[in-house]
Amino acid sequence: MTYALPGYVCSRDDTRADVVTARWCCPACGGPWDLDFTPDPSAPLEPAAGPWSLWRYAPVLPMPGEVPVSLGEGHTPLVPLTQRIDAKLDFLMPTLSFKDRGAVMLAELARRLGPERVVADSSGNAGTAFAAYCARAGLDCEVFVPEGTSEKKTGRMRAHGAAVRVVPGGREAAAEAARAAADAPGVFYASHVFNPYFLHGTKTYVYEIWERLRGRLPEALVVPVGNGTLLLGAALAVEELALRGVRPPALIGVQARAVAPLAEAFAAGADDAEPVAQRPTLAEGIAIAAPPRARQILAAVRKSGGAIVSVPDDRLRAARADLARRGLSVEPTAAACWAAVHPDSPDSPLGNRTAVIPLCGAAPSDPAAV
Known part of the structure; x- marks a missing residue:
């Protein structure tokens, strides 16, 4: 049986295209695609009845029919860091990252x-x-x-x-x-930047938290932001779960201070981000000088009542070492959120809210490598 795939809609000018014949970006403006897809909030969602992978959320994914491609991805554990902050161990994915x-x-x-x-x-x-x-x-x-x-x-x-x-x-x-x-x-x-099907994969990160917390979400979701694929996926899930009566959390994005166009735009109250210089940083995975979805990221964070902040490399280094002492060996980018919300942080955006942070990439096999 052949199933129709949801089509594309431009995030900037509402141009629409069929997924089978579409170019990788909007032909009118060159912008990234969104997906013409909204899950039915009245449809049953019983992940425990599904497979041990992210396909357990098939009712809210834009991929109808039988899905054979899987490596058992998803369903990564939550572990406490403090009484109010949990870490989700996405570095335990099959290829060692949330990607x-x-x-x-x-x-x-x-x-x-x-x-x-x-x-x-x-x-x-x-x-x-x-x-x-x-x-x-x-x-x-x-x-x-x-x-x-x-x-x-x-x-x-x-x-x-x-x-x-x-x-x-x-x-x-x-x-x-x-x-x-x-x-x-x-x-x-x-x-992973221009194709919105990627974002509908990353949104399962939040659905897993919802399942693990038995139908609720924390007061804040703190995520590292470069191109924003995890944050925008989280925003999709938050909106979809809100239609099911789940209280939406604040979205807090964290950037490396050396390359922080989104944090600078958020602080300035701007609707879009200006490109910045590409400077070296330990957090190479989020060092994106001109994110194509900047306008969407800023809008999603503001709508949630959240914030976008940045952390310097010395705090990234210290946070990564602190996580290692807790038994969690991650790459520098994955330590960015802990650097931002650590209880000793002088400017944590979290306050007294409960939160989940992702540890989204495993450390290199060489422990001295950054």
Whole structure:
């Protein structure tokens, strides 16, 4: 049986397109797509009856019919850090980062569309996730990475069968190379920034918290923000659960102070973010100088009554060490939220609210590596 897939709608100008024939971005303005999909809030949602993966939330996912692509992703544990703050251990995902949540959605979408090859761009975790899930789906995958990407990261991608293309320049140069390749016939661009199916995968992070807390959410969800894929996925889930009577939490985004266009825009009361200089930071995973979905991120945070803050590298380093002493070994980006809301933080945006933070990426195998 053939099932219709929800189509795209432009987040900027309301242009609409069929998912089967659409270009990777809006042809009118070049902006990222949203999805023309709203789950029925009256439909039964009983995740415990589903599989041990994020597909247990199939009734609220935009992927009708049987879904064969999975590596058992999702359902990661919550552990307490304080009496009011829990950490969700997404570094225990199959490829060791939260990017698996979106990658499995795009791999299943690509499998249904049947392209000749899949291309992606990444500086690490997303590329590994796409390589693994494309391998699981039987798809040829090509990942464009910026020069300087560690050989351990590219080695993991190659181990899954992906072709790795090293692009001179930084993260944006790799993205431009992937987008150029994506314009060729028969190519599917697995973009964790431009394709909204990825966001509907990351929203399962919040559904799992809702399930674990027996039908409620904490007073705040604190997430690291670069391109905003986890925050925007969280915003989708919060809105969907609100229609089921769940009290919505505040969304608090955390950036690295060295590259913090969203935090600066939020502080200035701006509706959009101006590009900033690309400076070095320990939190490379969120060092995005010009996030394409900046306007959406700022709007979602303000609607929730939340905030976007930034933390300097010295506090990132200290927070990562503190987590390690608690038995939690994570990459620097994953320590950003703990740096922001640690009980000793001089400017925590949390106050006395309960919260969940994601530990969204595992530490490198070399404990001295950053």
